[in-house]
Amino acid sequence: MQRLVAFILALGLAAALFAAWLLRDAPLTPALAHGLLRADALSAFFALVTTALALAEIGQGREKSPLRLLGVVGLLVAAYLSGHMAVTAALFALAGFLRIIGRHPSEALPMILPIICLSLGLASMGLRADEWRYAEPGAGAGLNSGAFVLLLLAVLLAGGFLALTDGQSAGPARQIDPIFGPALLYPLLRLDSLGPWNLGWLAATLLIGGAVALWSAWWAATCASGDAAAWLQRYLIGMALAGIGLGSGAGLALAAFALLTMPLISLGMGVAVHHARPWPLWAISAATPLSAPFVAAWVGVAAATAGHVPVLAMILWAAALLTAVPVARLATGRNKQPWWPQDWRLLVAAGLSLALGGGAPLALTLLVAPMASQLAGGLSPMGEIALWPWAGLIALDAARQPVASLPTFAMAGIMIVLAALAWVGARLLARRKRRDEG
Amino acid sequence: MGALLDALGQAWPRLLIYPGGLSALGLAWLLARWMAFIRTPHPDAERLPPHQELIAALPPLLALTLLPIPPARTFPYGIDLLTALALLGWPQLYSQAVRGALVGTGLRTLLQGYSLLLLGATAMSAGAGGIELRRLLRAPDTALGWGLMLGGSGLWLLGQARLYRKGRAAHLGDLGCLWIGAMPMLAALTVGAADRLPSGWAGWALPPLALIIAALMLGAARRITAPCE
Known part of the structure; x- marks a missing residue:
């Protein structure tokens, strides 16, 4: 099962790379979707990162339920592709719940907190602007400090940054979720689509x-x-x-x-x-x-x-x-x-x-x-x-x-020449040593 | 692509003669003799096997090759302070890791030295307006810029003195760090003395002078910061 999921994720990775290339000039906003679907370079980038992180998890053999991980990745990618903030929040919440199924409540609760913060933050912006589609011109009016603080808090909670205080990783809000920790940076970066920050x-x-x-x-x-x-x-x-x-x-x-x-x-x-x-x-x-x-x-x-x-x-x-x-x-x-x-x-x-x-x-x-x-x-x-x-x-x-x-290319070029010279020097020294010994 | 290949093709004097290659090996040996003359204790690094020593010597040699020091021919693809420090510090980190000295006292000494190096680098780059190495050779517009660059150079050399270790590859790294510490002095010497020297002499006479001043400062800093034998 792990191999199948890894194969599907590898295909997803290739698809995300292709999407990044496809969306490099302009975002994709199908008229039929009424703003619910909006794919741009940021969506493709986060899809790439999330898929790669899931592959890394599978590669380490740490994931007990690969199918569930695949589901989480699918929901998160759908959230990145959504142009509607309420749908994004809902998909993040679904992915979060899928992630914590089967965990002890004391371990699961700290993982729900970032999702709650995210949902409240996005809801605050949507309600304030009375516009839930972030690409619409009026959506920028929803930007407010409360929403910003909530989205930032979601990132910090998902990263388990309480552990910074004493270096102990055991306990609530002290563990980083390898998928959700980075994924929650997406809503924060998405704020740039709404307008400049203060x-x-x-x-x-x-x-x-x-x-x-x-x-x-x-x-x-x-x-x-x-x-x-x-x-x-x-x-x-x-x-x-x-x-x-x-x-x-x-x-x-x-x-x-x-x-x-x-x-x-x-x-x-x-x-x-x-x-x-x-x-x-x-x-x-x-x-x-x-x-x-x-x-x-x-x-x-x-x-x-x-x-x-x-x-x-x-x-x-x-x-x-x-x-x-x-x-x-x-x-x-x-x-x-x-x-x-x-x-x-x-x-x-x-x-x-x-x-x-x-x-x-x-x-x-x-x-x-x-x-x-x-x-x-x-x-x-x-x-x-x-x-x-x-x-x-x-x-x-x-x-x-x-x-x-x-200058990466220039450095690599000179390093190759230097390495070749060093190799020749090492061979000459080794030959001379052998001759002296002989 | 053609410009890159052209620049690489014409970089052979830098690679083989100056500031990398033979001059780097010779100057690194001289620096090691000078530091031995200072007579301060040097923590003995565990001798790396020759092939590992060779691998450890390549990054500092690359950095030395790319240093924008006169009178070497201009190379259009210069590096900056961050890249230079990573390349020059490689032998130190590698030998510390091999010796298992990246814990406890070894780690503390490394961090103390690097914190001074970083403070110096930040001050120099703030004075120069960027972290590109070639900026360190330009005269800043303000007195504050001069203060930051020269003060940063002093901190840089102080950090280098704390980090000084034996080892052939490490000596190449030390020479590169010394050149970087000497750059703000070279800029000051160029502003102060270039007009008084015969035409064309500044590029040949001032870099060795700046390097000697920096080496004297490094020796003094080493003598002050390390207990005598």
Whole structure:
């Protein structure tokens, strides 16, 4: 059954990628659906992330009921594709209930709280504007601070951020749901479709996001290896929140790269913890240039620099360095163990991480740029992560001046030459040593 | 694509001679001798096997190759502080991880050193208006910008002094960090002395001077922050 569900999810992943390509120019709003259905780049992106997270869960073999997981993913994707806020809330609620079936009430109740917050937040906006379809012109009138606080609270509750206070993951509202935690960022990001945020909301999200990222990274660096994966996921949600709080195209890119990195971290760390020397994990470390976590961290620091928030840049930089510690500790493992064979799931996660890091310009073009252009009404021009043709990524500030650069292709090219030179040097040294011994 | 291949093709002097390649290996050796002359205790890193040492040396060599230091020929695809720090810090993190020193005192020392490095990097980038390395070589418009850049450079070197370790690959990382710490000084020297030097000399004379000043500061910082033998 697991294999069948994994196959269906893989098909879903391919479909989400295709949808992202299809929707890159304009959203799809069938007239017959009367606004109930609306697919845009943001919907396709979240469908991709949720499906990838579900695949990572299946890959780790942690999911007891794969069919139920498939149902949850289906409902969440339907929620992303809904243009009606009440329908979105209802689908999220259904997915939430499906997720908690069979759980003990003490464990289930904290998972219902984010859904209640989300439903109240969306209902507040719909009732206030008297317009439930978010793409309609009058929907923006529903934006209010109460709804914003409720949606932010939903993200924090689903991420189990109460655990930040003492580092203990056991207990109510302390566990992160690997599917729902990231999924609840969707309604928050969807607010950008309704109009620009006020400065207070941006500042609150920025502060909370930065604090969550740094705090989670600290716990990840100091906790036991088994708990690090959950802290790293919280760190990435914090980064995404900080990106949303920046309120710019660069901030949106930060949120996107953080979310894209999450399934890889989840799968890699989840699998590596059961192995003696999982060295491919180095490819999922924020300390390894051109890995996905490194690129996410770079986008974070570059976005904060472009937005002229140096304190946030330093916080995200420090957080990225801290997150490198648990991964490095786990990757080295018991160094005397043989380095081969390795778990194929770990190799897949590592390969995808390097592909996403090296191919970040492609991900930016296919996934992030369409989102930024379709949500432009809610974003400020305070920074943009742009394509550096045939070189990599470049961060531009509000005056369109470059403030940070990541020449991925040029670095990879020189690294290949350097590695070749080193290999030749090593062979020559080995031959000379053999000749001396002989 | 053609522009990238053209730039890569013309980057061989950077890769083999300066600022990477032979000059990097020579200067890293000199820096190691200088730090040994300072006579402060260096925590002995566990010797990595030669092939691992070689792997650990590649990222700092890449960073050194891409440093925008005169008189090397301009390379259009420069890196920024974040990427440079990740590349230069790789041998340190790798050897610490291999030694199992990413817990307790080892982790605390690493975090203390990196917090100073990050403070320095943030100050330098705030003064320069961005994290691109080439910005550190430009003169800021305001006195505050100068203060942030030079103060940040001092903090950066202080952080580097706390993190200093033995090891061939680590020495290459240290040399790269030293070059970055020397960049704001090079900018100051260029503003102050370029007009007084014969034409074309500034690019050849000032970078070594800035590097020597930075190395002296690093030695002093190491002497102050580490107990004497």
